[in-house]
Amino acid sequence: MTLSPKVGKPPVSADPKGRPRGRRTNTPFAGMNRTTAGIRQAPRARSLDEVKRATRPKSARPQKERETFHALKMQKALSAVPYGQRTSIKAQIQKTDDFDNFPLLAATKDSIAGGALSGLEDITPTPIQKVAIPVLLGNESRAIRRKALSEDGKDMGQFLLAAETGSGKTLAYLVPILDAIKRAEVQEAEDESRRLAREKEKEQDLNIYAVTPPPIDAPHPTTGRPRAIVLLPTSELVTQVGSVVKALSHTLKFRSAMISAAYTPKVIRNRLFSPSGIDVLISTPHLLASISESDPNVLSRVTHLVIDEADSLLDRSFAPSTSTIVDKTTPSLKQLILCSATIPRSLDSYLRKRFPDMRRLVTPNLHAIPRRVQLGVVDVDKQPYTGNKMLACADTIWSIGKAANETHPSSEDEGGDPQQTTRLLVFVNEREKSQEVAEYLxxxxxxxxxxxxxxxxxxxTETLAQFTRRTSAPPQILASTETSSSSDVPPSGPNYVPPGRSGSSSLSPSTPRAKRHLANTKVLVSTDLGSRGIDTLAVKHVILYDVPHTTVDFIHRLGRTGRMGRRGRGIVLVGKHDRKDVVREVREGMFKGQALI
Incomplete structure (x- = not known):
């Protein structure tokens, strides 16, 4: 046996190319048979300047500017509107200061002052009305109007009306539609009179001795065939918009009907197929889609289709019925109008795919909560509540109610003025929680x-009617109510047991009755069902029992107060597991008047 010539020689420290040969460390056995650690990635020696910067106190370090709305950007709920576009719209709407600036019929203008806005001294268009009404009327240059129409040859205008809550979007789309209906009626009456005159002349030429038969009571040609349709997600909104349409019809003279699940089948049939005809129909998508399945002629004459609360009607629950109605009305449709208080990213993506030519009419303050709405925060984890959110909610309501009663002690139940009753909305995220909170209160x-x-x-419908009643409280009442809730934490503590009694007929019979009752105060504990489109003009205070999941819910819930230019206040109850960073950024954005993201 012959030994290798390398036996007894020291290991070679370099490879054949002259590079130092290192021990491989990427094998499973690299750490075996070692007497020293031999850490190769030892930290390098820092210079004196680096040591000084590292040991510098935090107060002396240059603070990097925190990114605005960092927590809100993580949610990615709303579609951004460029501030350059907001500025141009703001400069454009400053030129209009009265409804007389719009090319409306005289009867339409009279219906606004005498119907929809009756009782108001200063009748001035809101920003969304200044933006939308001229465009929907076609009061713009021919080049812009030609560009706004679809490029594939369809003579149908597609518009998206987006404005903050309580800004008058309903009147912004109703006024142009009703004006177009009245103009079409005049044109159709003229055409019909000319046709009848021609037919009479022909009959006289054929037989000069013919006798004209007596007229037969035939149904109206518009029976069951409306000219305009307004789609809404709930029966409460159908009633609300229907009342506005009814107020306009007293002066403008047109026929309208509202149908929803709140009415019996007989009432729905009598309203829709009335012998006197129908011009405007207000309905929910599911009901109208089912009616059109059995009677397709219902949608054969529609020229204007409004999808109000589009962010709700185009989601997964309403989209099939809404899309069916849009498809069936497209052959006769002249204007498709979508209306919403927010433009979520889901709605933005849907519109870019389905309606790429849709024109967006937005206001400068879209996605911004008005500054007239103040936002307070109650930290439930601190004293005196120590994590009891229900106690914090009840204590906050008692503080607001007692301050209002000090000025107006007479109760509505005792014959007092119902306009002095303080109405509050409490929003929760889960419907089971709404019943639980209502019973505790x-x-x-x-x-x-x-x-x-x-x-x-x-x-x-009966419950919401108590909170949508239009009030005309004097300014001193508003001032006293807002002053009483200026602090974030109500003054009373957990040892204070507010006296009262249960005043709700919808609560459990096992709910214990309190000894005393908070007078002149009504509270509605609701989910998001009561946050979309409801005109709660009588509500001055909104309490967010649960922190909303997205900024979309923030805008809709806080939008229930401070409507029609009035002042309001929102209070958020923040607990241990709530997103305090989101609440802080929403509050900062409201203070600065910035649009939320």
Whole structure:
């Protein structure tokens, strides 16, 4: 046996190319048979300047500017509107200061002052009305109007109306539609009179001895065939918009009807197929889609289709019915109008795919909560609540109610003025929680009712009617109410047990009754069912029991107060597991007047 010539020689420290040969460390056995650690990635020696910068106190370090709305950007809920576009729109709407600036019929202008806005001294168009009405009327140059129409040859205008809550979007699309209907009626009457005259001349030429037969009572040609349709997600909104349409019809003279699940089948049939005809129909998508399945002629004459609360009607639950109605009305449709208080990213993506030529009419303050709405924060984890959010909610309501009662002690139940009743909305994220919170508040002597999807349709309408009543409280009442809630934490503590009694008929019979009752105060505990489109003009305070999931819900919930230029206040109850960073950024954005993201 012959040994290798390398036996007994030291290991070679370099490879054949002269590079130092290192021990491989990327094998499973690289750490075996070692007497020293031999860490190769030892930290390099830092220079004196680096040591000084590292040991410098935090107060002396240059602070990097924090990114605005960092927590809100993580949610990615809303579609951004460039500030350059907002500025140009703001300069454009400053030229209009009265409804007389719009090319409307005289009867249409009279219906605005005498119907929809009756009782108001200063009748001035809102920003969304200044932006939308001229465009929907076609009061623009021919080049712009030609460009706005679809390029594939369809003579149908597609518009998206987006404005903050309580800004008058309903009147912004109703006024142009009703004006177009009245103009079409005049044109059709002239055409019909000329046709009848021609037919009469022909009959006389054929037989000069013919006798004209007596007229036969035939149904109206517009029976069951409306000219305009307004789609809304809930029966409460159908009633609300229907009342505005009815107020306009007293002066403008047109026929309207509202149908929803709140009415019986007989009432729906009599309203839709009335012998006197129908011009404007207000309905929910599911009901109208089912009617059109059995009678397709219902949608054969529609020239204007409005999809109000488009962010809700184009989601997964309403999209099939809404799309069916859009497809069936397209052959006769002249204007498709979508209306929403926000433009979520999901809606933005849907519109870019389905309606790429849709023209967007937005206001400068879109996605911004008005500055007239103040936002307070109650930290539930601190004293005196120590994590009891229900106690914090009841204590906040008692503080607001007592301050209002000090000025107006007479109760509505005792014959006092119902306009002095303080109405509050409490929003929760889950419908089971709404019933639980309402029962707790009733046990603490607060007149509270719950509103969610499980509430019957008739009771929903009756409950919301108490909070949508238009009030005309004097300014001193508003000032005293807002001053009483200026602090973030109400003054009373957990040892204070507010007296009261239960005033809700929708609560559980096992709910204990309190000894005393908070007078002149009504509370509605609701889910997002009560946050979309409801005109809660009588509500001055909104309490967010749960922090909303997205900024879209923030805007809709806080939009229930501070409507029509009035002042309002929102209070957020923040607990241990809530997103305090989101609440902080929403509050900063409201203070600066910035649009939320």
């Amino acid at each position: 009733a046990a603490k002597g607060i007149d509270a009712v719950a509103l969610n999807r499980d509430t019957p349709e008739q009771r929903q």
